Amino acid sequence: MGAGSIERPGRCRFLAGAASVSLFPGFVSRANAQARALPIPRLVDSTAGPIRLEVAGATHAFGTFRPSPTMGYSSTYLGPTLLFRNGCAADVEIRNLLDEPTSTHFHGFLIPAAADGSPHHPIAPGTMWRTSFRVAQPAATAWYHAHPHGATGRQVYSGLAGLAIVEDLDARRHGLPATYGIDDLPLILQDRAFDAEGRLVYLNRGPAMMMGMRGATFVVNGVVDPVARVPAGLVRLRILNAANARNFDLAFDDGRPFAAIATDGGYLREPAQLRSLVVAPGERVEVVVDFSSGLGVRLETGSDTTAALAGRLPISGRIMGRGSGPLLRFEVDRALPAQGRLPDRLRELATVHVRPELVRRTLSLDMGTSMMRGSSEHGGAHASPFGINGKPFDPNRIDFEPRLGGDEIWDIAPQMMSHPFHVHGAMFRILEIDGEPPPAHLAGEKDTVLATGPTKLLVSFRQPATTEHPFMFHCHVLEHEDAGMMGQYRTI
Ligand code: C2O
Numbered sequence: 001m002g003a004g005s006i007e008r009p010g011r012c013r014f015l016a017g018a019a020s021v022s023l024f025p026g027f028v029s030r031a032n033a034q035a036r037a038l039p040i041p042r043l044v045d046s047t048a049g050p051i052r053l054e055v056a057g058a059t060h061a062f063g064t065f066r067p068s069p070t071m072g073y074s075s076t077y078l079g080p081t082l083l084f085r086n087g088c089a090a091d092v093e094i095r096n097l098l099d100e101p102t103s104t105h106f107h108g109f110l111i112p113a114a115a116d117g118s119p120h121h122p123i124a125p126g127t128m129w130r131t132s133f134r135v136a137q138p139a140a141t142a143w144y145h146a147h148p149h150g151a152t153g154r155q156v157y158s159g160l161a162g163l164a165i166v167e168d169l170d171a172r173r174h175g176l177p178a179t180y181g182i183d184d185l186p187l188i189l190q191d192r193a194f195d196a197e198g199r200l201v202y203l204n205r206g207p208a209m210m211m212g213m214r215g216a217t218f219v220v221n222g223v224v225d226p227v228a229r230v231p232a233g234l235v236r237l238r239i240l241n242a243a244n245a246r247n248f249d250l251a252f253d254d255g256r257p258f259a260a261i262a263t264d265g266g267y268l269r270e271p272a273q274l275r276s277l278v279v280a281p282g283e284r285v286e287v288v289v290d291f292s293s294g295l296g297v298r299l300e301t302g303s304d305t306t307a308a309l310a311g312r313l314p315i316s317g318r319i320m321g322r323g324s325g326p327l328l329r330f331e332v333d334r335a336l337p338a339q340g341r342l343p344d345r346l347r348e349l350a351t352v353h354v355r356p357e358l359v360r361r362t363l364s365l366d367m368g369t370s371m372m373r374g375s376s377e378h379g380g381a382h383a384s385p386f387g388i389n390g391k392p393f394d395p396n397r398i399d400f401e402p403r404l405g406g407d408e409i410w411d412i413a414p415q416m417m418s419h420p421f422h423v424h425g426a427m428f429r430i431l432e433i434d435g436e437p438p439p440a441h442l443a444g445e446k447d448t449v450l451a452t453g454p455t456k457l458l459v460s461f462r463q464p465a466t467t468e469h470p471f472m473f474h475c476h477v478l479e480h481e482d483a484g485m486m487g488q489y490r491t492i
């Protein structure tokens with residue numbers, strides 16, 4: 001990971017100095033001077049020309065172990081942060097240097113299904129896939145990751161994920177912290193299991209299938225227990241849970257409050273003050289933390305108590321990744337510029353309006369015994385115990401046909417445990433989780449929600465999908481998804 005200098009030529013060039021994400025030139029050498037400094041993925045600007053990434057096997061040092069075999073996007077692990085601008089065209093070329101197929105999905109992008117890199121866009125070994133789209137969505141933190149049919153869990157676990165930032169002038173207008181790598185930091189959170197040699201261990205059978213692959217070691221931006229140097233002021237953290245299965249229950253060890261400002265689909269209406277926050281796999285949240293006291297602090301996770309639905313699944317704490325512990329430490333460096341402020345209002349957000357004539361669908365996220373009962377109908381002994389509405393994923397079956405431009409109510413019914421439910425190509429508003437309206441920090445536009453009980457969503461379909469290029473919806477526990485807890489829709 002290294003320096004990226006930002007040139008902004010071409011039709012989407014912003015006025016000098018007006019871009020909301022800028023790069024402080026000194027940060028890379030400063031960070032590298034320290035052992036296990038928080039790595040900051042370099043920034044690659046889509047408006048400077050086509051983004052070219054190579055997917056390849058690598059060897060990566062996580063920091064406390066011997067190096068492990070990994071995979072990365074033009075990196076030894078993870079990939080650069082891709083910068084997109086609302087209103088601008090983007091071209092991305094992905095070359096696959098692995099000896100197995102992959103695909104690259106743009107999670108959180110409102111782009112046509114033909115461009116979003118689903119399992120229907122495999123990139124064969126030695127070949128290149130090109131996608132082009134126009135960015136037409138508000139500022140947000142999104143991401144990209146491998147999504148090949150049946151191997152998503154293993155490839156993402158090996159390192160095939162990276163952050164993406166969609167920017168427009170909002171951040172500059174708000175005055176929010178926006179200097180990438182200084183007061184605007186990406187935090188890619190993962191848990192991993194290592195063997196005695198320091199190699200990543202990946203399993204997708206037994207408990208690692210039922211609960212999703214989990215590990216006792218926390219990794220942030222690809223390293224264990226890093227230190228981030230921050231200015232003595234407000235700092236924005238762009239948090240992505242890129243774990244295969246684990247929910248992180250985040251809090252600072254001194255109990256300091258922080259403000260959630262954005263969720264998957266961009267800014268909230270106004271900042272939401274919190275002291276702790278659960279982030280599920282696939283979700284992003286942007287928070288602003290105050291370091292003006294000069295005091296350093298640790299960001300910790302509590303145990304993953306949200307995974308089991310009370311009393312439904314008897315599982316041991318060890319398997320659940322119940323472990324709690326520190327993720328990273330922040331140290332204040334008064335030499336760094338502190339400039340940001342926190343506005344009272346962030347965005348106009350339409351009031352959720354549920355018209356009675358909307359189409360309603362129920363999606364039962366099935367696993368284990370809840371699906372075994374019906375397994376003779378669809379393949380007997382070979383049926384996967386994972387599916388949606390009793391059916392495991394079939395790439396040749398279209399499950400739903402929502403109207404392009406329309407809205408629908410989706411009732412998500414998680415079975416056995418909580419599941420992070422994700423829809424491609426659409427944003428939704430949460431109407432209810434377990435009978436309650438969503439808390440303030442989940443009241444914005446979302447593409448992924450942790451269904452801890454019956455969850456009601458208002459989904460807006462604004463991007464086209466066809467039989468040939470459908471959109472996916474699935475559980476973001478990647479082992480559940482690979483095993484069949486996924487479906488597809490086309491728009492009509
Ligand atoms: Cu982030 Cu279909 O996934």
Ligand code: CU
Pocket residue numbers: 105106107108422423424425
């Ligand atoms: Cu997605």
Ligand code: CU
Pocket residue numbers: 365418419420475476477480481485
């Ligand atoms: Cu699941």
